[in-house]
Amino acid sequence: MSGKKRSYRKKLASYGLIYLGGEELEISVKNLSITGLLAELEGSDAVYGVKDVFQTIEIETVIDLYLPEMRLAGEAEITRADMHDEKISLALEFRNISYEVSNSLYKRKAYRKNLTAPGQIILNGKKHNFFTKNVSVGGMTIMLNEKVVVQEGSISIFDFKKLGIQGEIKIVWIEHVDDDFTLMGLQYVQMERKNITGIPRFFPENDDKSKNYW
Numbered sequence: 001m002s003g004k005k006r007s008y009r010k011k012l013a014s015y016g017l018i019y020l021g022g023e024e025l026e027i028s029v030k031n032l033s034i035t036g037l038l039a040e041l042e043g044s045d046a047v048y049g050v051k052d053v054f055q056t057i058e059i060e061t062v063i064d065l066y067l068p069e070m071r072l073a074g075e076a077e078i079t080r081a082d083m084h085d086e087k088i089s090l091a092l093e094f095r096n097i098s099y100e101v102s103n104s105l106y107k108r109k110a111y112r113k114n115l116t117a118p119g120q121i122i123l124n125g126k127k128h129n130f131f132t133k134n135v136s137v138g139g140m141t142i143m144l145n146e147k148v149v150v151q152e153g154s155i156s157i158f159d160f161k162k163l164g165i166q167g168e169i170k171i172v173w174i175e176h177v178d179d180d181f182t183l184m185g186l187q188y189v190q191m192e193r194k195n196i197t198g199i200p201r202f203f204p205e206n207d208d209k210s211k212n213y214w
Contacts, residue, residue, distance in 0.1 A: 014028075014029040014032075014067065014069050014070065015027065015028055015029065015067075015068075015069070016029055016039070016065065016066055016067040016068070017065070017066045017068075017200070017202055018039075018041070018063050018064065018065050018066075018076075018090075018092075019063055019064040019065075019200035019202075020041075020053070020056055020057075020063050021052075021056045022197055022198070024200050024201065024202065025041060026041075027039040027040060027041050027090070028040045029067065030089075032070075035093060035094060036076065036079075036091065036092050036093040036094050037076075037091075037092050038089065038090070038091055038092075039089070039090050039092060040084075040087045040088065040089055040090070041053075041087065041088040041089075041090055053078070053081045053088060053090070054081060057078050057081075061077050061078055062075050062076070062077050062095055063075065063076060063077075063078060063092075064111065064113060064200045064202075065092065065097075066111060066200070066202040070099075071099065072097060072098070072099055073097070073098055073111060073202070074094070074095070074096045074097035074098050074114070075094075075095045075096040075097070075113075075114070076092040076093060076094050076095055076097070077092065077093045077095050078090055078091070078092060079091045079092070079093050096114055111136060111199075111200055111201065111202035112134040112135065112136045112141075113134060113135050113136065113199050113200070114133070114134050115132050115133075115134060115135045115162070116131055116132060116133065117131065117132050117160070117161075117162035118130070118131055118161075118162075119131075119132065119142065119158060119159060119160040119161070119162070120158065120159045121142070121156055121157070121158040121159075121169070121186075122156050122157050122158075123148050123150050123156060124148070124149075124150060128144055128146070128148060129144070129145075130142040130143060130144045130184075131143050132160070132162075133183075135163070135199055136199060137196050137199055137200075137201050138187060138188060139169070139172070139185065139186050139187040139188055140160070140185075140186050141183065141184070141185050141186070142183070142184050142186060143181055143182070143183055143184075144181065144182040144184070145180070145181060146180070146181070146182065147176055147179050147180065147181075147182055148182045150171060150174060151171070152171055152172065152173060152174055153170065153171065153172075154170070154171050155168055155169070155170055155171075155189060156168070156169055156170075156171065157169065158186070163196055163197070163198055163199065164197075165188075165191050165196060166191065167188070167189070167190045167191035168188075168189040168190040168191070169186045169187065169188055169189055170186065170187045170188075170189050171184055171185075171186060172184075172185040172186065172187050173185040
């Protein structure tokens, strides 16, 4: 027999969410393998058919994915899109996935997208460059290529051009790594731009949306 061996696929009936076209859309998961899944997507105001899906993924093929029943979240690539019985069938291949055996990931109240991009923050009256490690609708984790001592709970200002956001931010926690790097957990306090495009929220069921999503 020739050709690439296909991974074992388990049939199941489950649901999930994807972030496509700037909108969180619900999917029905039809089967799952170690490398990806097959799902069905209902039409919406943002996505009407296969043509619209392909127009969207021409900009970026990798999307965010959340499967609450399997406690699985991260990124997947759309490798195929077809129309069956007025529903869109999507083949997704995992790219950057976290498998959570507990609910610890979503105790944070918001999905965190792995994203590495530069930004700037004012600390101790001085401007510092940073790179993000992950970003959510409530805050971000950043790394500075230097040791910076600053008080937890202090308020500063930042600028993150990748998402077009800037304003005030709170330093929630700080960690020094070998005196060469500084990791910080930051929480948005006040921003000029309220809606963050490109980062899904992915609320858990029955969550209180009035909470602070850090």
